Amino acid sequence: MLGGYWESVAIFVGINVLMGMSLYVPMAAGLISLGQGGFMAIGAYTSAVLTKQGWSFGIALPAGAALAAVAGLIVGAPALRIRGIYLMILTLGFGEIVRVFFLNFEPTGGATGLGGIAPLTQLPWVVIACALAVFVAWRLRASRLGRAMIAIHEDDVAAEAMGISLVTVKLFAFALGAGLAGIAGAFYAHQALYIDANQFDFSRSALTFLYVVLGGPANPFGPMVGAVVVTLLPEFLRVVADWRMTFFGALLVIAAIWRPDGLLRAPTFK
Amino acid sequence: MLLQQLTNGLMLGSTYALVAIGYSLIFGVLRLLHLAHGEVFMVGAFAGLVVALWVSLGPFVAVFGGLVGAGVLGVVLELVAFRPIRRRGGNYLAPIVSSVGAGLVLQEVMTKLFGAEQVGFPRQFASTVYDLGPISVSSSQIFIMAIAFASMFALHLFVARTRLGVAIRATSENLEIASSLGINVDAIIMLTFAIASALGGIAGVLVGLNFNAVSPFMGIDMATKGMAIMLIGGLGSIYGAMAGGLLLGVGEVLSVAYLASSYRDAFAFGLMIIVLLARPRGLFSTGIDGAR
Amino acid sequence: MTALLQAEGVTKTFGGYTALSDVSCEVEPGSVHAFIGPNGAGKTTLFNIVSGVLRPTTGRLFYQGQDYTGSRADQVLAMGVARNFQQVRLFHGLSVVENVMVGCHARMGGLLRDALNLVSPKPATELAARERALEMLALVGMSDRVRGAPAALTLVDQRRLEIARALASAPRVLLLDEPAAGMNPSDVNELVALVRSIKTLGITILLVEHHMRFVMTIADTITVLSAGRVIARGPPAAIQRDENVIAAYLGVA
Numbered sequence: 001m002l003g004g005y006w007e008s009v010a011i012f013v014g015i016n017v018l019m020g021m022s023l024y025v026p027m028a029a030g031l032i033s034l035g036q037g038g039f040m041a042i043g044a045y046t047s048a049v050l051t052k053q054g055w056s057f058g059i060a061l062p063a064g065a066a067l068a069a070v071a072g073l074i075v076g077a078p079a080l081r082i083r084g085i086y087l088m089i090l091t092l093g094f095g096e097i098v099r100v101f102f103l104n105f106e107p108t109g110g111a112t113g114l115g116g117i118a119p120l121t122q123l124p125w126v127v128i129a130c131a132l133a134v135f136v137a138w139r140l141r142a143s144r145l146g147r148a149m150i151a152i153h154e155d156d157v158a159a160e161a162m163g164i165s166l167v168t169v170k171l172f173a174f175a176l177g178a179g180l181a182g183i184a185g186a187f188y189a190h191q192a193l194y195i196d197a198n199q200f201d202f203s204r205s206a207l208t209f210l211y212v213v214l215g216g217p218a219n220p221f222g223p224m225v226g227a228v229v230v231t232l233l234p235e236f237l238r239v240v241a242d243w244r245m246t247f248f249g250a251l252l253v254i255a256a257i258w259r260p261d262g263l264l265r266a267p268t269f270k
Numbered sequence: 271m272l273l274q275q276l277t278n279g280l281m282l283g284s285t286y287a288l289v290a291i292g293y294s295l296i297f298g299v300l301r302l303l304h305l306a307h308g309e310v311f312m313v314g315a316f317a318g319l320v321v322a323l324w325v326s327l328g329p330f331v332a333v334f335g336g337l338v339g340a341g342v343l344g345v346v347l348e349l350v351a352f353r354p355i356r357r358r359g360g361n362y363l364a365p366i367v368s369s370v371g372a373g374l375v376l377q378e379v380m381t382k383l384f385g386a387e388q389v390g391f392p393r394q395f396a397s398t399v400y401d402l403g404p405i406s407v408s409s410s411q412i413f414i415m416a417i418a419f420a421s422m423f424a425l426h427l428f429v430a431r432t433r434l435g436v437a438i439r440a441t442s443e444n445l446e447i448a449s450s451l452g453i454n455v456d457a458i459i460m461l462t463f464a465i466a467s468a469l470g471g472i473a474g475v476l477v478g479l480n481f482n483a484v485s486p487f488m489g490i491d492m493a494t495k496g497m498a499i500m501l502i503g504g505l506g507s508i509y510g511a512m513a514g515g516l517l518l519g520v521g522e523v524l525s526v527a528y529l530a531s532s533y534r535d536a537f538a539f540g541l542m543i544i545v546l547l548a549r550p551r552g553l554f555s556t557g558i559d560g561a562r
Numbered sequence: 563m564t565a566l567l568q569a570e571g572v573t574k575t576f577g578g579y580t581a582l583s584d585v586s587c588e589v590e591p592g593s594v595h596a597f598i599g600p601n602g603a604g605k606t607t608l609f610n611i612v613s614g615v616l617r618p619t620t621g622r623l624f625y626q627g628q629d630y631t632g633s634r635a636d637q638v639l640a641m642g643v644a645r646n647f648q649q650v651r652l653f654h655g656l657s658v659v660e661n662v663m664v665g666c667h668a669r670m671g672g673l674l675r676d677a678l679n680l681v682s683p684k685p686a687t688e689l690a691a692r693e694r695a696l697e698m699l700a701l702v703g704m705s706d707r708v709r710g711a712p713a714a715l716t717l718v719d720q721r722r723l724e725i726a727r728a729l730a731s732a733p734r735v736l737l738l739d740e741p742a743a744g745m746n747p748s749d750v751n752e753l754v755a756l757v758r759s760i761k762t763l764g765i766t767i768l769l770v771e772h773h774m775r776f777v778m779t780i781a782d783t784i785t786v787l788s789a790g791r792v793i794a795r796g797p798p799a800a801i802q803r804d805e806n807v808i809a810a811y812l813g814v815a
Contacts, residue, residue, distance in 0.1 A: 032363075078543075082550055085303055089501045090546055093539035096494055100536035143688070144667060150655040151664050158651035161613060163639035163668030163731055202494055206305065206370055213363045218655070245378040252371025257354040260364035269657040269710055 007123055011191050013231045014126035015184045019204075020211035020223030021133040022180035027217050028140070029173040030153030031079055035091030036181045037204035038098035039068040041197065043182025044189035045108050048117045057120040057190065065182035072178025076171045095205050102197035113196025114189075121191040129183060130224070137220035141267065149173060181208075214255055216262025225263055273404045275523050281411050283519020284418035285480070288473035289492050290499035290511035291425065292466035298442035298506035299462045302365050306347065306373035307470060308493025313376055314340030314471025315484040316384060322392050329394035329413055333475045340471020344463040347372055353456070373489075380486040388485040391478040414476045421472055422512055425465070429508060438462055442506060491535065498542040504552025513554055517541075564627060566591040566766050567612070567643070567735055572621030574607055574790075581607040583790040585621070589735070589768060589783075594761060596769040596777045598801075599787035600811055605770040606648055608787070609739050612768070613645045614638035625735075639668050644733035646724040648740045648770075652712040659708050661723055662695035665730030698726040702756060718749050725756070735766045742773040750776050778802065786810065 022036050047064035051057060075094050079087055108114050140146035148169050151159035160166055189195050207230065215226020233251065237244040255263075289311055296304045317339025322332040351368040395410040429435035440448040441458045449455045477492075478484040499518055503510025518538050525537045545553060565588035574582040582604045589595045597605045610616040612623060614635040622631045625641055633641070644665070653661050670687050699708050702722040707715065712723060721741055728736055738757070742750050750773060757780050761767060771777045777784065777798070784801045786794040788810040794801055801807055 078547055082546060085297070085301070085505060086501065086546065086550065088303060089497050090543065092494060093498055093501075093542045096539045097536050097543075100533060100539075104532045144663075144670060144691070147653075147656060147660055147664055148667065151653045154653050154655055155651050157615060157635070158647060158653070159664070160635040161615060161639060161645055161647075162664050162727065163636045164664070165636050202490075210367060210370060213367050217363070242382070243378065246375050249371040249374030249376075249378070252374070253351050253368045256351075256360070256364040256368035256371065257358065260355055260358065260360035266655065 008191070009232075009235070011121060011123055011126050011187070013228055014123070014130050015188050015191070016207070016211060016227040016231045017130045017224045018126075018133060018180055018184035018187070019208045020215065020227040021130075021137060022177045022184060023208050023212045024137055024217065024220070024223045025140075025177040025180065026173045027212060028137075028146070028153065029149040029170055030083070030156070031076075031170060031174060032084075032088050032209075033075075033091040033174075033177065034088045034202070034205045034209055035075070035093070035095035035098075036177070036208045037200040037202065038091075038095035039071060039178040039181035040185035040188065040204065041098050041102055041200035042071050043068045043185030044195050044200065045102060045114065045185075046182075047186035048114055048189040048195060049108060051118050051120060051190065052116070057118075057186075061183060061186040064186040065179045068182025068185065069175045069179035072175040073171055075178070076174030079174060080167055080170055092202060092205065095200075095202060099197045099201050102200075109196065111196070113194060115194040117189050117193045117195070119190060119193055121187045126187055129187070133180060134220060134224055141220060145169070145172075210252070212262075214252070214262060216264030216266075218266035219262070219264035220267075222262050222264040229263070271404075274406070275527050276520060277405045277407060277411075279520030279523035280516060281415050281418075281480075281519070282523060283516035284415055284422075285473045285476050285515075286492075286495060286499055286519050287512045287515025288418055288421060288469045288476075289496040290503065290515045291422070291508050292470045293496050293500040294503070294506055294508050294511040295438075295462050295466040297500065298508075299438065299445070299459055300352070300365070301362055302352065302369070303497065304466075305366060305369040305493065306351075306376060307369075307466070307496060308489030308491075309373045309376040309380075310340050310343055310347070310467045310489075311470040311474045311477075311492050312484070312486060312489035313343050313380060313474070314467070315474030315478045315488060316380060316389075316486075317471060318475030318478060319389065319391055319484055322394065326392070329410075329479060332394065332479075333417055333472055336471040336475035337468045338471075340474065341464045341468035343376075344467025344470075345460055347467075348460055348463040353459075377486055377489075384486060386486060388483040391482045391484055393482060394479060410479055414480055417472065417476060421469060425469070425508065428465075434458075434461065495535075495538045498538040501542050502545045502553060504554045507552065507554050510552050510554035514552075565589055565624075566626060567768070568624040569608070569612065570622045570624070572608070572611060572618045572623070574604070574611060574616065575619045581790055582611070582618075585787070585790070585792055587785050587792065587795070589766060591734075591766050592761070592764060593782040594757065594767045594769060594780050596771060596781035596784045597787060598771060598774075598777055598784060599793075602789070603787040604790040605787055606739055609645065609737050609768070609770055612638075613643060613737055636668075639731055639733075642732075642734040643737065644728035644731050644735070645737035646721070646728050646739060646741065648743070650717070650720045650724055652720060652723060652727075654711065654713050656712075658704075658710060658712055658715070658723060659692065659695050659699070661712055662698050662727045662730050663691045665698070665727040666691040666694050668731045695726075695730055698730045699723075701729065701759070702726045703752065717744050721745075722756075729760070729765075733765060735768065736760060737768045737770075739770045740772065741769070742771055742776045745773075754780055 019036060023033060026033055043064035046067045047060040050060035050063055082090055102108060103111055148164045151164060152166060152169055156166055210230055211226035212223045216222025234244050234248055237247050240247050292307050293304060296302055314336040318332040318336030321335025351372045352365050355364050355368060398409045399406050429439060437453050437458050440453060441455055445455055499514040500511055503514030521541060522534050522537050526534050567589040570586050572582055572585045599605055611618050614633050617632055622629055699705060702725055704719060704722055707719060712720060742753055757767060781798055784798055785792055786801060786807050793806045793810055794804045
């Protein structure tokens, strides 16, 4: 199939697409998280520990996702009363706490990290997971749950007055997003084969945020486009060799000015 | 012993406070989470370093160099990365993306110019240590605290007593109304960036003096902690940022002294979560709602 | 006849400001009960409390004899009390039809169970909701304007859309907060007809309005509020002659 290097690139792109979708879901309900890296870490460490104990990937990955989703419920609970920038900083704090925790938690390696993870990630599965995530996001728009999320995003007072339970929808959006990040984390751990706390730091969460906002947070295909562009662009900037990040940063500024609502706009009404 | 820890904590906290004030100022007028502010702090530190290396005129000049370097950078960032978005009617997420981009640029440029390793900051003080009863402080620590608190006091005077300061407060409260009252909002925003960045630059030089080293990555930790402090003190509240910064500095030092030192970096966020759950508006909130 | 909806001794303070002071009233089923009063009388605050958007500082609320004080807005909607908003609050991220479909949500069963419907192309509940939404839009006279963005509608149509959305939840009680605001006389006549047709569906209507001709034409009972207190209650004819009411509106000479 694809050459080894490009297969690896494709897998990492896929993992980033999953991260993008993990933020897309809560953002659709108006909940912005700068802490998706924390959920990714939970999925990564949990699944790695399980496979090292002899469990199959088919068990370890869902377990990592489930634990991440539970964390999403816990973090999401205060999110019910907190919004906007407050929520962004709260989730940022969560991500940092997870990072510092794993940095110090000796059973999973502490600062030295966790190595010797089995290479169980395969491209077809990553692609399937991405396709499912994007498909679900696309179908969400035409569903009752999706409409409820959009309503809450725009005007949660009116949404509640129309009978929508804010608690149910917000917690669900947060938990689902966290679970997706957990799946991404599990794939990541079994592709990178070595993980440590600093791989899931704030820049991971910030990049995830970029995928969505740059790609278009109101479009189900937006985060995918954003993840692909942000992940692959530095590859194509090899021409400018050592100044890749400078160019990349400059391009981000330009993109924010030129397309503040993202590369993909919200889909128009039928 | 405790008094010594408190003193150390206040010194650390005063530098945190200067950075956090910057976040609060910018959030106040623009409702923007300035994710490149940590890099501005870092550039300020390097600016001070360059001045100290070139002219060797003592610590005050170095601090001034950091102040000016960072302040100018802040104005440039506003003109290049944020104002164009406002001109085109942008939303509140796009400027955050722009700030991430700007931060990346700054970090790589500084790494290219100075290398990725720590760079030594030339000693500005004799290693005199003063024993004041139960506590002992070095001359550099005295200098750091003096400059930091003087800066905060100067800011307080500016914001509370001058017309420009009032204009900044008015713009923070309500940009549209301030504009309709004849305030040149664009100029005020630029001034706010200048002040916020200048304070960050001062903090950068002070931190560099404290550790006798600066690095292109020194802004990263400061960035996330600064945001946590802003939340603890209350979004958009300058005095909250001051108090929150001092509180965090003392808390970190005490937690290292009396608890497990490796969790020090999480102290900020643990405290932040407690504050968020108990009093979401922050400890010293001005009542500005951060919701959008 | 026991009252369908009842407020008892409702007081609401915001910090030092008292918006409502010991307000009690009863709404008879099948009636149109209007609330009028000068600006700042507390009418919208009362609506916000009845609909669960705000909690009363003191006092109780009853629906069909059951105490529902402190219930959230979505719980109140599930009970059968729907509302519109004084400043129109539509969802601009949704189309006209989809806005009304949001109103149907409450009658569609478990929300999370629906999550499983995401992979099924056109589940029956979706189609049923869309049909009902179209019915409601027909009821308010907007059958020809069901497509497109709510922002493209005129203000009058936006108000109609909000009413359709509220009706979609099959309420027993409908709260209308200044539905006639910004309408010209012919629109008001249409609104009168609409409110009458809603009444014939058996829905009890609570109305806050400033438009006097509209109120006097349509209301069965009027409660008059001034500075947070009830100063009069009765049929339109009596209210028009009430000295306290006249004094409240015109100021005591």
